[in-house]
Amino acid sequence: MTAMTPPLLETRSLGKIYLNDDVETPVLFDVSLAITKGEFVAIMGPSGSGKSTLMHILGFLDTHTSGDFLFQGEQTQAFDDDALARIRATRVSFVFQAFNLLPRTTVFDNVLLPLLYHPTIPTSEREARTNKAIAAVGLTDRATFFSSQLSGGQKQRVAIARALVTDPEVIFADEPTGNLDSASGAAVMEALQKLNDAGHTIILVTHESETAAHAKRIIRLHDGRVVEDTTSFKRRVANENTKLK
Amino acid sequence: MNSNDLLRTALRGLRTNRARAAMTMLGIVIGVASVALMLSLGRSFQSYILTQIDRFGTNTIDIFPVGLEKFGGNLDSLTLDDARAVARLSTVRSVAPVIVVGKPVRFEDEERSPMVMGTTREIFGNYGLELEAGRLLDAHDDDSTRFVTVLAADTARELFGDIDPVGRRVDIGGFSFTVVGVLKGMGSLLLQDLDSMVYVPFNVARSITAQKHVTYITLKAAADPQLAKQDILSLLRQRHRIRNPENDPDKDDVIVRSAEQVTSIVQSVTLGLTVFLGLVAAISLIVGGIGIMNIMLASVTERTREIGLRKAVGARHRDILWQFLCEAVSLTAFGGAVGLLFGTGMGWMLTRVASRFLGEVPFALSPVGAILALVMAAGTGLVFGVFPARKAARLSPMEALRYE
Structure with a gap:
């Protein structure tokens, strides 16, 4: 990265206050961070720390209430609903803890879904792309199964296939292993790892250290504030130092 | 999302919940069937009466004393x-x-x-x-x-x-x-x-x-x-x-009436009657439309997470709006077609039954009425689908995804 290229995602003193029936609930305070292309970031913190909210803002699912959020150096406040929808369709995608697959719908159609809303990928490419994404998570033999016929691990791999079918720059994963046993969780993390190796930026929200260990950088939140932001290299050095003591 | 995708998505939405779709459609089926029945019966009886008059020829004229038509009038004139x-x-x-x-x-x-x-x-x-x-x-x-x-x-x-x-x-x-x-x-x-x-x-x-x-x-x-x-x-x-x-x-003290005149009276009376009965039947379409609205509203609530997901993967406000509108209109248009067949079939059967007592009653299908009934059905879907569809489209992706 040269000094001329702005970070992919950048926040400056970002804050978020939820307003429910005139009751203000502040969730994020003064969050400043920059994430560059190709990073594998884990956002950690106890529940209620604001980690999911931060991810939703970074993923254009939610909006901030103060500070700045820049996408490739561009202020996102100027984006209208359609522009945000377009970014969600083309640049980012999500893997949710609860999988969020369409019920009574096949694996193929679930993975195909984002392509229906993609503004530039032609209809003729849909089938090939969908099959490729399903193959990438090793579920080709399950393509015609209904989502209800799959195990939890398989469902999450379908969700990953759905997230990569549009070939987005950033894939957000919100507790992707939260509902899975350890073997399935490991398979899911392996799939995300591969995507990161292929150049996708991965932003993961988790409270499990084991899951976070896959990330090259950990951002730790507590009560809506960033309390730690370290790369795995720094962490290793810190760990080594602790051991030496 | 192109129109082809839109229709397929809407139809899939309906297919995944067949029982509900069928029950929702029932109101429209009954509404359109009754409109179609009334219009086709009106036309059938009109053409029955006109055929009868035609047998006389339109140049037949009857002269009768007013007493034959007006109570208390002179019968001997x-x-x-x-x-x-x-x-x-x-x-x-x-x-x-x-x-x-x-x-x-x-x-x-x-x-x-x-x-x-x-x-x-x-x-x-x-x-x-x-x-x-x-x-x-x-x-x-x-x-x-x-x-x-x-x-x-x-x-x-x-x-x-x-x-x-x-x-x-x-x-x-x-x-x-x-x-x-x-x-x-x-x-x-x-x-x-x-x-x-x-x-x-x-x-x-x-x-x-x-x-x-x-x-x-x-x-x-x-x-x-x-x-x-x-x-x-x-x-x-x-x-x-x-x-x-x-x-x-x-x-x-006499009435001179030509068959031509009778023809025009019959035409205006049956037209008036058909329109009146058609309007009464149309009320059931409105009731059917309210049913559609209720079910679509329930469907929006039930599918909040799906809406959230669609928005998360890039669906725009209007994609969701059109999807739900398209579901409502497909439902009512299909229900309208079924109702049309049903109502027309009933009309045919009734004219067959009437033929046994009145002599040949020709079955007349009103193409304008048929198209009108279908348009009204689809229009019902459009009108009563707007509110639920807007509700769905306005959901914020985050709120929708969080919905339990």
Whole structure:
């Protein structure tokens, strides 16, 4: 990265206050961070720390209430609903803890879904792309199964296939292993790892250290504030130092 | 999202919940079926009545005393001399005076009460009556006051059964008549059964009833029925000494009615009736539409997470709006098509049933009505789908995804 290229995602003193029936609930305070292309970031913190909210803002699912959020150096406040929808369709995608697959719908159609809303990928490419994404998570033999016929691990791999079918720059994963046993969780993390190796930026929200260990950088939140932001290299050095003591 | 995707997504949305879709559709099916039924019945009966009138020919004109139509009106205002005077007009032809003889008809032990009409041979041509056996009445029967009679099909069958009536004698009000002819079955005309009639010579009817006036006069216009009507009216006003330059029907003591006029009355009455019944049926469409709205609202709530997901993967406000609208319209359009088939089928069945009692009632499908019913059904989906669809489209992706 040269000094001329702005970070992919950048926040400056970002804050978020939820307003429910005139009751203000502040969730994020003064969050400043920059994430560059190709990073594998884990956002950690106890529940209620604001980690999911931060991810939703970074993923254009939610909006901030103060500070700045820049996408490739561009202020996102100027984006209208359609522009945000377009970014969600083309640049980012999500893997949710609860999988969020369409019920009574096949694996193929679930993975195909984002392509229906993609503004530039032609209809003729849909089938090939969908099959490729399903193959990438090793579920080709399950393509015609209904989502209800799959195990939890398989469902999450379908969700990953759905997230990569549009070939987005950033894939957000919100507790992707939260509902899975350890073997399935490991398979899911392996799939995300591969995507990161292929150049996708991965932003993961988790409270499990084991899951976070896959990330090259950990951002730790507590009560809506960033309390730690370290790369795995720094962490290793810190760990080594602790051991030496 | 292109329109093809939109339709497929909407149809898939409906397919994944067939039972609910079917129940929602039921309201529309019933609504459209009743609209289609009313419109097709209206048209069928209109064309039934018009076909009947056509058998007369539109140039048939009837003259009758106001008392036949207005309660308390004069029943005696027409005389044989009136009929003769009318017959001399150049604008009319085939004038037949009619005296209705209110007497029963008997053959051996069988007694019936058909309408006994004393008239001249012209009536057969005017009403399009055809002979099955024997001969019709002729001028000679009238001039010589012969006690002969021609029976309509049903009367002949009821009185004689398998026996050939021609040449046999029947008793009409205590007088003995020789049957000279039997008519072909004609069905009914404007709810009057043409097959339960007995025809006797006019002069015979006059002598046995001792009636001076005639019950009514039937004739054909030589050319323009309007012109003939005018001529008849002015002649009869002159003969009855009625001054009525302003053509006020209340001042006349007779009514002159052409089949043409009856046709237009029938048309406007059935049209009015069809529109009225169609509107009543349309109310059920509105009820069906409210049903659609309720179910779609429930569906939006139930599918909140799906909406959230679709938005998370890039669906725009309008993609969701159109998806739900498209679901509602597909539902109502399909329901409308089913209802149309159902209503039309019912209409067909009812005309078949009616045909058994009224003579052939042709089944008429109203293409305008069919299209109207379908458009109304789809429109119902559109109108009542807007609110739930907007509700769905306005959900924020985050709130929708979090929805439990």
